[in-house]
Amino acid sequence: xxxxxxxxxxxxxxxxxxxxxxxxxxxxxxxxxxxxxxxxxxxxxxxxxxxxxxxxxxxxxxxxxxxxxxxxxxxxxxxxxxxxxxxxxxxxxxxxxxxxxxxxxxxxxxxxxxxxxxxx
Amino acid sequence: xxxxxxxxxxxxxxxxxxxxxxxxxxxxxxxxxxxxxxxxxxxxxxxxxxxxxxxxxxxxxxxxxxxxxxxxxxxxxxxxxxxxxxxxxxxxxxxxxxxxxxxxxxxxxxxxxxxxxxxxxxxxxxxxxxxxxxxxxxxxxxxxxxxxxxxxxxxxxxxxxxxxxxxxxxxxxxxxxxxxxxxxxxxxxxxxxxxxxxxxxxxxxxxxxxxxxxxxxxxxxxxxxxxxxxxxxxxxxxxxxxxxxxxxxxxxxxxxxxxxxxxxxxxxxxxxxxxxxxxxxxxxxxxxxxxxxxxxxxxxxxxxxxxxxxxxxxxxxxxxxxxxxxxxxxxxxxxxxxxxxxxxxxxxxxxxxxxxxxxxxxxxxxxxxxxxxxxxxxxxxxxxxxxxxxxxxxxxxxxxxxxxxxxxxxxxxxxxxxxxxxxxxxxxxxxx
Numbered sequence: 307x308x309x310x311x312x313x314x315x316x317x318x319x320x321x322x323x324x325x326x327x328x329x330x331x332x333x334x335x336x337x338x339x340x341x342x343x344x345x346x347x348x349x350x351x352x353x354x355x356x357x358x359x360x361x362x363x364x365x366x367x368x369x370x371x372x373x374x375x376x377x378x379x380x381x382x383x384x385x386x387x388x389x390x391x392x393x394x395x396x397x398x399x400x401x402x403x404x405x406x407x408x409x410x411x412x413x414x415x416x417x418x419x420x421x422x423x424x425x426x
Numbered sequence: 427x428x429x430x431x432x433x434x435x436x437x438x439x440x441x442x443x444x445x446x447x448x449x450x451x452x453x454x455x456x457x458x459x460x461x462x463x464x465x466x467x468x469x470x471x472x473x474x475x476x477x478x479x480x481x482x483x484x485x486x487x488x489x490x491x492x493x494x495x496x497x498x499x500x501x502x503x504x505x506x507x508x509x510x511x512x513x514x515x516x517x518x519x520x521x522x523x524x525x526x527x528x529x530x531x532x533x534x535x536x537x538x539x540x541x542x543x544x545x546x547x548x549x550x551x552x553x554x555x556x557x558x559x560x561x562x563x564x565x566x567x568x569x570x571x572x573x574x575x576x577x578x579x580x581x582x583x584x585x586x587x588x589x590x591x592x593x594x595x596x597x598x599x600x601x602x603x604x605x606x607x608x609x610x611x612x613x614x615x616x617x618x619x620x621x622x623x624x625x626x627x628x629x630x631x632x633x634x635x636x637x638x639x640x641x642x643x644x645x646x647x648x649x650x651x652x653x654x655x656x657x658x659x660x661x662x663x664x665x666x667x668x669x670x671x672x673x674x675x676x677x678x679x680x681x682x683x684x685x686x687x688x689x690x691x692x693x694x695x696x697x698x699x700x701x702x703x704x705x706x707x708x709x710x711x712x713x714x715x716x717x718x719x720x721x722x723x724x725x726x727x728x729x730x731x732x733x734x735x736x737x738x739x740x741x742x743x744x745x746x747x748x749x750x751x752x753x754x755x756x757x758x759x760x761x762x763x764x765x766x767x768x769x770x771x772x773x774x775x776x777x778x779x780x781x782x783x784x785x786x787x788x789x790x791x792x793x794x795x796x797x798x799x800x801x802x803x804x805x806x807x808x809x810x811x812x813x814x815x816x817x818x819x820x821x822x823x824x825x826x827x828x829x830x831x832x833x834x835x836x837x838x839x840x841x842x843x844x845x846x847x848x849x850x851x852x853x854x855x856x857x858x
Contacts, residue, residue, distance in 0.1 A: 317820035320621050340838065350829045350839070361838025389817070 307402040307415055308376045310383070312367045313341060314395040318387040319365045325382050326369070331419050334369040345393030364395060370402055372415045432517045436524035439652040443525045443533055449644025450536035454481055454543050456641055460634025460692065461547055462832075464741050467626040468822025469551045470832040476546035479559055484542040484566040488535045492571040497534065500580025504572050523651040533648055534574070540645075541597045542566045545799070547741030548605035549612045549812075551623070552819055555827040557812050561803060565604065569798050573600045573791060583790065587783035589762060589770060591660060592649035594704025594755040595791045602748020603792040604799035605739055611803040612812050614738035616819045628688045635692035639668060642699040646706040659766060660706030663714035668698025670718030678726045693746060697725045700750035705758045708769070713761040721753045752788050759784030 314322070319336065326334065340361040347358035371379050380397055388394055407417040431437060458477035462470040484492075494509035509515055512531065520530035542562050549558070573596035576583040583595060593600075617623060625631060646664045650657030675694030676686045701721035702714055709717065728745035759781030762772035771777040806812065813819075818826045825831060 315820065317617075317816075320617070342838065347840075348825055348829075349842075350825070350831065352830065356842040357839045358842060359839045391817075 307370060307405060307418065308373055309400040309402050310367070310369045310371065310376060310379045310397065311400060312369075312383045312387065312395065312397040313339065313364045314367065314383065314387040315389070315393065316363065316365050318395075319367070321386040322367065322383055325386060326379065329378060329382065331369060331371060331375070331379060333419050334367055336368075337366045339364050339366045343393065343396075362393065370405060370418055372418060375419075432519065432526065434519040434524060435517070435526055436652070439524045439654075440526060440529060442653050442657070443529050443648055443651060446644035446648025447529065447533045447536055449641045450533065450540065450648065451481075451641075453638050453641035453645065454478075454536075454540045456634045456637025457540060457543050458634070459630050460638065460696075461550065461741055463627040463630025463634060464625045464689070465551055466623060466822070467833055468824055468831075470626065470824065471830055472555065472823035472827055473546070473550045475555070475828065476550065476558055476562075477543040479555075480539050480543035480546070480562055480566075483559055483562045484539045484570075485535055487563050487566045488538045488571075489531075492538055492567050493531055493534060495567065495571040496574040497530075497579045500585070501575075502582040502585070503575075504581070505575045505579050520651075525651055530651065533651075534578075537593060537597060537645070538566050538570050538574070541570050541593075541601050544597075544601035544743055544747060545604050545608060547743040548609040548739050550740050551823060552615050552813050553612050554810075554812060554814055555823070557806055557810050560806055560810070561608075564802055564806070565799065568802060569604055569795055570596055570600060572798075573794065576791075577787070583787050586786060587770075587780065588755075588787040589708050589758050589780070589784065590704045590755065590787065591656070591707040592646045592703045594751045595787050598700050598703055598747045598751020599755070599788075599791040600795045602744045602746075602751060603795040605743035606737070606748065607796045607799040608803055609737055609739035611800060611807065614736065615740070616816050618738040619736065625689055628692075631689050631692040635695040639664075639695050639699055642703075646699075646703060650707055656707035656767065659711075660702075662711060663702050663706045663709070664699065666711055667702035667714045667718035667721075668695050670715045671695070671698030671701065671722045674719045674722035675726065678722065682730075693725075693729065693742070694722060696746050697721060697750045700747050701754045701757070704751065704754040705761075708758050708762045708767045709772075710761075710763050710766045713757075713763065717754065717757050717761070720757075721750050724753055725750050748792065752792065755784050755788050755791075756781070 341364050342360045345362055347360040349358050369379055376399055383397055404413060405417055406413045454477050458474040461477065462474040465473045489512055491510050494507050495505045498505040498509045515527045515531050517526045517528065519525060520527040523530060542565060545565060546558065575581040577588065577590040577595035615623060642664050643661055647657050647661035649660060672691060672694045675690055679686045679690050698718050701717050705717060725745050728749050729742050732739060732742060732745060758772060760773045762770050762780055763775055764771045770780050773781045814826065
């Protein structure tokens with residue numbers, strides 16, 4: 307089991323969500339995050355103060371899948387998140403020790419995603 | 427030093443018109459709050475600023491030529507230029523009124539401002555700010571001033587008998603059908619129809635609608651240019667009509683989803699105020715209540731239907747202003763009552779001709795507003811792009827066009843001067 311953790315632009319989220327759902331990966335978590343990277347800061351002006359904000363808003367997606375599905379999920383994210391500009395984000399793949407479904411107490415890969423072929 | 431008012435000026439009337447002018451000016455800020463609440467947080471400032479832009483641009487164009495084109499002489503299509511640059515607008519009473527010409531000018535200016543601001547609702551969240559300023563300047567003259575002349579300044583609609591108390595023609599149908607054209611020319615937002623593009627603050631919507639209603643007492647109550655009977659009637663009708671619209675909107679909401687919505691309520695207040703705008707001084711209080719209840723029906727239908735189309739007329743100016751204004755104009759033709767207005771009866775009181783005069787306005791005003799706005803924006807679009815790249819829309823208009831955000835956390839912000847001092851230590855950053 308692996309966790310795919312992606313930091314992406316806001317506008318990339320909706321196409322990724324729709325595509326993953328279509329491919330049988332409906333289960334994911336999303337958070338609004340701020341981060342700094344090589345992307346240039348935003349210049350803002352408030353009365354006399356001119357300032358640059360290096361913390362840019364991003365969306366973080368976390369999606370736990372069976373090992374054999376990692377490539378599909380990562381490719382889907384890369385496909386939709388790439389504009390070619392600095393600031394497109396990053397994708398990380400992390401090992402996951404175990405997974406439990408809270409409602410039933412079941413454990414294992416079969417609880418990860420709802421589709422018949424994917425995580426089962 | 428002149429201390430007394432000019433001959434023919436009534437102090438009571440003038441006092442009320444001074445207050446009314448300030449009330450109507452507040453409506454533009456109320457509209458800004460209402461609109462800002464309806465858009466996403468990243469576009470809240472830009473949306474508000476389009477209304478603020480109207481305060482600057484439309485006031486100036488009105489003083490330079492707009493007022494003159496609307497209110498100089500009674501030519502059929504458009505007025506003259508003898509009041510351009512406020513020539514001859516002074517302390518003497520405006521013809522046909524008991525208030526100084528300067529006050530009459532200022533009161534009418536606030537109408538031009540808020541109407542120009544209204545049209546922005548069709549293009550928010552994607553139109554560039556610069557082209558909008560150009561559009562606002564030209565629209566306030568070519569569309570608003572011309573239609574104001576038709577309805578108020580002795581133009582052909584007024585001459586053929588159309589009754590329009592406070593602006594069903596230039597303000598409501600003018601903005602509403604222009605908004606439809608503007609939405610079609612500027613095009614839909616990038617994510618329209620694919621993602622939920624939701625209001626970010628319903629409290630702003632209610633606050634803005636409340637300020638609009640408050641200001642509308644000056645808008646309608648001042649449109650008799652006096653403290654006489656028509657003004658008093660319009661003032662009270664401005665209380666009655668929106669209340670009825672609100673209640674019917676509640677019922678429609680309940681029938682549709684078993685819940686009464688706040689943004690629906692804010693919309694209903696505006697629809698009611700718009701509906702009574704043309705009719706305020708012409709129909710009985712009971713008639714105003716019937717108008718309020720009935721105007722909710724077509725407007726609710728258009729508000730529900732429009733998002734199912736591909737037309738991203740974003741803030742439903744057509745439904746809330748165009749359709750409600752048209753309804754009010756036609757309603758006069760049926761329910762105008764001479765015993766209340768001293769001018770004319772509608773169909774229900776025996777004069778079918780009045781309905782005919784109203785229907786002429788209900789056809790001509792939308793047609794002119796739509797066509798002229800379409801041509802105007804196509805023209806501006808040929809000279810400068812109306813929209814930026816899709817990436818700008820993703821970032822949000824506030825940062826792209828104003829370099830500001832509505833909701834700041836302050837974290838991660840570095841003053842530019844401090845940054846310059848630390849320049850050597852900073853890693854190289856690539857441009858986007």
